[in-house]
Amino acid sequence: MSSPTTPSFGKLALAATGGVLVARGLRRLPTARFAGMSGTSIAGPSAAGWVTDFLNAAYYRRDPAERTTADLRLAFGILTTRWHRTGAGRLHAADVTAFHRAFGRERFVDDADSPRGTLNTQQLHEGAARLFGDWFLDAWHDPVRRAYGIAFPEPADRDAYLPELRLDHAKLGGITPPQAAAAEQTWHTYPPVRLGDASAAEIAVELLLRPETWPDYGSELGRFTPVRSGGLEGQTFEIEVVGEPVGPVPLLLRAYVTVTEVLTAGDALTLHLERLNDTFARYTPFDPRPLPEGAQGVALIELTTHAGHFLGRARNRLLVFTSEGQAWVRAIGNWDPLDWHLDRLYAGMGRHSQHAFWGMGQSEESVLHQLAGAVADQDAHA
Known part of the structure; x- marks a missing residue:
């Protein structure tokens, strides 16, 4: 953790679907400037x-x-x-x-x-x-x-x-799902974050289905703000991140993702999770299964990037599930091979922040830990 006199922007990064890339490096890249995604809307x-x-x-x-x-x-x-x-x-x-x-x-x-x-x-x-x-x-x-x-x-x-x-x-380009062959993509399962006992899963889903509440789960690495009317189906989110100042001018970054699928408990979710587990077993055998053995899926939300996103073509899924009387939420991502400059940033600096944002690390860094806190607050006032 940073000292009180030094802003913790040293590790602030672009917290976005599929990954987080360090802002200091991005600012120096012509491709990032071309993307035109600096600043907040x-x-x-x-x-x-x-x-x-x-x-x-x-x-x-x-x-x-x-x-x-x-x-x-x-x-x-x-x-x-x-x-x-x-x-x-x-x-x-x-x-x-x-x-x-x-x-x-x-x-x-x-x-x-x-x-x-x-x-x-x-x-x-x-x-x-x-x-x-x-x-x-x-x-x-x-x-x-x-x-x-x-x-x-x-x-x-x-x-x-x-x-x-x-x-x-905004500079909202077209939607950009991964296009590379599955074997060439990166597939990754992030550590699950505990929401509470099994009843907390229902509370979490109720909150997530209301996109207007998503800014309430913002962490120190980033936050999601909906930019369309209506519910979660087809919703687009602006992801805001403040990057470390480079010289005298601070850097604000943003990216956009759209909800391309929402599944709640039922046959469609069961089939989707079976296929997702099979995909990870085939292409990332050393990563944990998205849905652990014996767990029950409760809901899945799929987010897909838009053009100009700093991770390129990517998808991320938020999975709420229960296991052994406890409720959990985790992120599951896949993305096309990165261009060389983004790959260097991700390998060198972005991977840690990516994991922290999706739940591994300090709770103040993680949007999923902040969601868990909101679930606990709502459960306490129920």
């Missing part, structure tokens, strides 16, 4: 510096013992709510004035609870109230008024929201 290039500085202050620059992923999600929520309430145009350099008025004083005060350049939880709450009004925090903590990573004053405002607004500034 809600912020223009002129906002990159202050947006990343705000996220640093709210999370990455703070002492790891004091920060929480809930604060990071709140910081993203403040940015996204600001974007929405200013007409869904991209954030620009001029928006820093409002943020400075709301958060600036606290950031420049150096005390035991909040060293200079950082914002603790209370300061985030107080600044958000100054920026939006007293309604914001109540709405943020209300699942009826929080959706798509945005806090809405009233449920009617949430119902009227069009997630397609993010596509106005």
Whole structure:
């Protein structure tokens, strides 16, 4: 884990379907620039510096013992709510004035609870109230008024929201499933993450079937935000990642994936998992079976990349299953051979972050651990 004075961006990477590639290396690649996937769809290039500085202050620059992923999600929520309430145009350099008025004083005060350049939880709450009004925090903590990573004053405002607004500034290419022969592709099963007892599987599936909740499971390596109206079938997600600053200019990255299949318990899921297990046994015999022996599949969600994705043509699946009275979720990926420059990055640096994002490593790095936390919270309040 990084020291309190050094942002943990040193290992921040593109957390996306099939893998995570380190942002520092990507920025130097002509092919990555050609892909045009730097930046987030809600912020223009002129906002990159202050947006990343705000996220640093709210999370990455703070002492790891004091920060929480809930604060990071709140910081993203403040940015996204600001974007929405200013007409869904991209954030620009001029928006820093409002943020400075709301958060600036606290950031420049150096005390035991909040060293200079950082914002603790209370300061985030107080600044958000100054920026939006007293309604914001109540709405943020209300699942009826929080959706798509945005806090809405009233449920009617949430119902009227069009997630397609993010596509106005997206660079959404065509969908790109793997095309190479199966024997040439990389097939990989990630470690499962425990959700709780068997009943937790149903809660997890209920949450995952509501794409507007996916930003609630964001980790320090990345987050998913839906960009289409409707449910999970055919949904497209923008994956946002903040990369390590290279020189004076921070780097924001994004990628897109679309849900190409959703299967819940039944014959179709059973057949799909049998075929998937057979495929892994044939092409990756040393990887664990996607569905362990004796386990029962509960749901499977397949995500497929779009053109411009940093891992090229790829698929990833989220599998919820039960085994021996416990519920689990795991990621299962496959992708075409990487171009040489991406292969070097993946082999040298991306593989570790990829595993961490999908569950192996610190819980704050993993979107699946964050999902497990949301499942536990919902189960406790049931």
